[in-house]
Amino acid sequence: MSIQIVTDSTVQLTEEELADLPITVVPLIVRLGDKEYLNDGKDITNVEILSHLTGDEELPKTSQPSIGQFLDVFNDIGDAGDEVLCLNLTHHLSGTVNAARQAADISETKVTVIDSLSIDRGLAFQVITAAKMAKNHAPLENIINAIDLHRQNTEIYVFLNTLENLIKGGRLSRTAGGIANLLHIKVVAELKDGALQVAAKGRGKRFLNKQIDELVSRIQLLSPAKVGLTHVDNLTQASEIANRIHESLPNTEVTIHEAGPVISTYTGLGALAVEFYTD
The missing domain is CATH 3.40.50.10170 (Rossmann fold)
Known part of the structure; x- marks a missing residue:
């Protein structure tokens, strides 16, 4: 056996x-209107879901x-x-x-x-x-x-252009981190003890870029064995981060991934997750 x-x-x-x-x-299952799709990378692809995130009146639903x-x-x-x-x-x-x-x-x-x-x-x-x-x-x-x-020993950080999708999808409470009336601010969320928490919030791309720079610097100091970068239609930034990590940590395994339909539904376009494991 x-x-x-x-x-x-x-x-x-x-x-x-x-x-x-x-x-x-x-x-898992993704629902678009009255149609159901398996979140298996074939029934509905990572690319196909993107148009539904911006073009549909209602967000896709997942189960x-x-x-x-x-x-x-x-x-x-x-x-x-x-x-x-x-x-x-x-x-x-x-x-x-x-x-x-x-x-x-x-x-x-x-x-x-x-x-x-x-x-x-x-x-x-x-x-x-x-x-x-x-x-x-x-x-x-x-x-x-x-x-x-x-x-x-795993850390997960998600850089978000908006919390709107997470809140509408019920994955983050409207009062979490004091963001009830600030849906369009930029946010860094951390998965801590299995729950998403707002780690930092601010306005503009400059804020997010600064937060990413600080995290990359921390990764370079920690020298983790593995780093995963998952993005929602944000390959350019994910590739830039991967290159920076490779330059300073050539022995660290860095992988880049497109977010699947379920995760894309809740994070929204432009989201970027940085995940790493230290021995």
């Missing part, structure tokens, strides 16, 4: 990582995978004689992990479900390590300990 890793589609993985590692991704989606995956893995370690995005942003837990209770497969308290490339750091260890037949206890270490 081997351990198979299951996660959800808010994870940010490369095609190579998916091809090389024992990972199954269960997609967690159904219990049945998880149950089918868990049962298929169990039928093959394997067990499951399921890692999901933080419960503060979605009920996905609870759906996975309910499916685990129903399935006859041995399933361990973990709340990553993370999302996007931060979730990927945990998933990749778990999958590599599982591929090398590490015991479940050792994998869980490694995941815990990642959770304690």
